[in-house]
Amino acid sequence: MNRVFRKVDGDPVSDISKHTLDILNECPYVEIHVGTDSQNHRRSTVYVTAIAYRYGNRGVHYIYHKHKVKKIRDKWTRLWNEVDYSIEVANFLTSKVNVKLEIDLDYNAQEQYFSSKLVGPAVGWVNSLGYKVNIKPDNQIATKAADFHCR
Numbered sequence: 690m691n692r693v694f695r696k697v698d699g700d701p702v703s704d705i706s707k708h709t710l711d712i713l714n715e716c717p718y719v720e721i722h723v724g725t726d727s728q729n730h731r732r733s734t735v736y737v738t739a740i741a742y743r744y745g746n747r748g749v750h751y752i753y754h755k756h757k758v759k760k761i762r763d764k765w766t767r768l769w770n771e772v773d774y775s776i777e778v779a780n781f782l783t784s785k786v787n788v789k790l791e792i793d794l795d796y797n798a799q800e801q802y803f804s805s806k807l808v809g810p811a812v813g814w815v816n817s818l819g820y821k822v823n824i825k826p827d828n829q830i831a832t833k834a835a836d837f838h839c840r
Contacts, residue, residue, distance in 0.1 A: 690781040692738075693754065694740065694754045709740070709786050710786055713788065720790075722828070725775045726832050728840060732759075734757065736755070737754070737838045737839045738835060740752050740831065741793075741831040749834075765806070775831075779818075791821040792815050795832040795835075796811060797824070808824060
């Protein structure tokens, strides 16, 4: 995987597996969440993938990767790429570090929202890979961080 993740202060994280191991050595009970959000802008679509480390009730630390692509006008494709990017990062991380993590999907199961059409296939895909899935209104730790950096 050829992505540069950054801390909130902008410092690059050279190796996300080492970064994750350092956090797990310091706090073995930390929960790890991966999530991606996207936003269409004038001529581009911005994707942000976040890896969030939740320290119980004591807060969250996260790192993120942000990239732009040519504007994707098809909502289904744009939202499906969010799942794809999250799974790519989760698979990379779990292949390097023996850790359980959760994937947060910024989808809403209520039928009034377009993303509800993707809930079934996306949740099925993520579950089949052995990851726990969070959709709205469940905990959206990583996707909230990603949303913040998409704007």
